[in-house]
Amino acid sequence: MKVTNVNLDERIHVLKSTSTFMSVIKEIAESGMQEEAFYVLDVGDIVRKHQIWKEKLPRVHPFYAVKCNDSLPVLEVLAAIGVGFDCASKNEINKVLDLGVDTDRIIFANPAKPSSHIRHAESVGVRLMTVDNESELYKIKRIFPSAKIVLRIRCDSELAQCQLGMKFGCDPVYDAPTLLRLAKVLDLDVIGISFHVGSGCQDPPVYNRAIAHSRTLFDLATDIGFKPYLLDLGGGYPGDRGTSIDVFADVINDSLDQYFPSDDVHVIAEPGRFYVASAFTLATCIHSKRVVRANVNDPDKVTHHMYYINDGVYGSFNCLLYDHQHVTPIPLRPGSGKLVPSSIWGPTCDGLDQVVDNVMLHEMELGDWIIFENMGAYTLPVASPFNGFPIPKVHVVADESMWLMLKGALPLTEAHFVVNDIPENIHCGLDISGENVNWENPSIELTTLE
Numbered sequence: 001m002k003v004t005n006v007n008l009d010e011r012i013h014v015l016k017s018t019s020t021f022m023s024v025i026k027e028i029a030e031s032g033m034q035e036e037a038f039y040v041l042d043v044g045d046i047v048r049k050h051q052i053w054k055e056k057l058p059r060v061h062p063f064y065a066v067k068c069n070d071s072l073p074v075l076e077v078l079a080a081i082g083v084g085f086d087c088a089s090k091n092e093i094n095k096v097l098d099l100g101v102d103t104d105r106i107i108f109a110n111p112a113k114p115s116s117h118i119r120h121a122e123s124v125g126v127r128l129m130t131v132d133n134e135s136e137l138y139k140i141k142r143i144f145p146s147a148k149i150v151l152r153i154r155c156d157s158e159l160a161q162c163q164l165g166m167k168f169g170c171d172p173v174y175d176a177p178t179l180l181r182l183a184k185v186l187d188l189d190v191i192g193i194s195f196h197v198g199s200g201c202q203d204p205p206v207y208n209r210a211i212a213h214s215r216t217l218f219d220l221a222t223d224i225g226f227k228p229y230l231l232d233l234g235g236g237y238p239g240d241r242g243t244s245i246d247v248f249a250d251v252i253n254d255s256l257d258q259y260f261p262s263d264d265v266h267v268i269a270e271p272g273r274f275y276v277a278s279a280f281t282l283a284t285c286i287h288s289k290r291v292v293r294a295n296v297n298d299p300d301k302v303t304h305h306m307y308y309i310n311d312g313v314y315g316s317f318n319c320l321l322y323d324h325q326h327v328t329p330i331p332l333r334p335g336s337g338k339l340v341p342s343s344i345w346g347p348t349c350d351g352l353d354q355v356v357d358n359v360m361l362h363e364m365e366l367g368d369w370i371i372f373e374n375m376g377a378y379t380l381p382v383a384s385p386f387n388g389f390p391i392p393k394v395h396v397v398a399d400e401s402m403w404l405m406l407k408g409a410l411p412l413t414e415a416h417f418v419v420n421d422i423p424e425n426i427h428c429g430l431d432i433s434g435e436n437v438n439w440e441n442p443s444i445e446l447t448t449l450e
């Protein structure tokens with residue numbers, strides 16, 4: 001299905017060979033027409049991540065965790081390149097179904113689901129769902145007895161940015177066997193085991209322990225009379241620029257060879273930040289500044305600069321509070337002179353709204369821009385317009401080769417693409433200048449990415 005109704009903000013800017021997403025940021029920021037913070041999303045980065053995933057983890061089919069970043073272009077690109085989806089709610093399910101994704105490419109991976117959401121899953125045909133407790137088994141028995149149940153066990157990483165085990169996952173030794181037996185008594189269909197070691201995991205061997213527990217439970221489930229065939233490795237994989245999943249992949253591939261050597265078991269995972277963290281770069285602008293001086297007796301001695309920017313912890317930088325992220329400010333204009341201790345603050349009237357507490361920076365002025373990389377994970381979906389400060393808009397870019405590959409596969413028409421070096425007329429809509437483009441140019445088959 002091609003979408004013909006084009007929202008100007010949703011169009012993808014096709015970069016000529018001389019442009020990069022960084023040059024786009026510079027052009028927008030320095031256009032003199034941009035006041036608000038904005039994102040640039042490089043869709044090519046997402047596609048490259050998928051290529052890495054397929055190369056490093058060939059047995060593991062990714063089901064992207066929608067909660068991590070549910071921006072439409074992200075979901076459209078992932079849907080087009082064949083990724084499945086982990087949805088946590090009725091609305092996330094609908095968002096993915098609206099893209100034309102088949103229901104068997106969706107797992108409802110929230111072990112504590114409101115009844116109405118389970119009813120909805122049944123009505124639209126999403127059958128795969130995770131469970132980690134007795135009450136949820138009874139609830140599913142009542143509402144959706146033919147659901148395909150994946151038992152979520154707990155196996156925590158010792159080093160994770162966000163621990164999840166205190167909320168979800170049953171103990172694999174003490175609780176899981178009881179739950180499997182109860183599911184059998186209730187005549188439910190348990191088809192596999194899942195886990196989530198914790199988001200932002202820095203402890204790859206934990207996947208070996210979790211896969212070993214899963215093997216034991218596959219065997220027990222088989223003895224009880226189930227026919228388990230799905231292993232779900234959850235999320236946890238790093239996604240920032242410069243990070244790698246190589247060690248994770250080595251541990252996982254070895255563990256799968258050891259415990260699940262047969263291809264009869266279908267292996268999936270629910271990566272979130274891996275796919276999107278590095279694809280989004282945030283540009284913020286300094287709108288106010290305070291110079292802190294030593295004391296009244298030495299008014300020339302500056303001890304600290306405080307910069308106030310147009311996005312903060314109630315907006316994109318909620319990730320500092322909720323996702324325990326650390327962000328690095330990169331001034332767009334290279335500074336000179338001496339480095340001064342500095343802090344960076346968000347735009348709201350709340351004292352909590354601090355983005356960076358102490359960093360050495362060259363002096364900057366009002367109107368200067370500060371860039372933050374790796375802002376794609378757990379930022380936009382959580383942001384609020386508190387105090388009336390808007391959530392930053394996303395400008396989507398793709399280089400020419402990526403665009404040729406995507407344009408046939410995305411549910412879009414050529415009107416969705418702006419073929420230009422940089423987005424023009426940022427405030428008043430965007431100019432389409434695609435006259436020189438051969439729209440008949442056959443698109444590269446996306447199956448090559450699979």
Ligand code: PLP
Pocket residue numbers: 065068086109110164196198199200201234235236237270271272273274
């Ligand atoms: N799956 C589930 C059930 C989650 O709760 C999360 C994140 O909280 C994810 C997947 C994605 O995790 P990550 O972004 O660490 O890959």
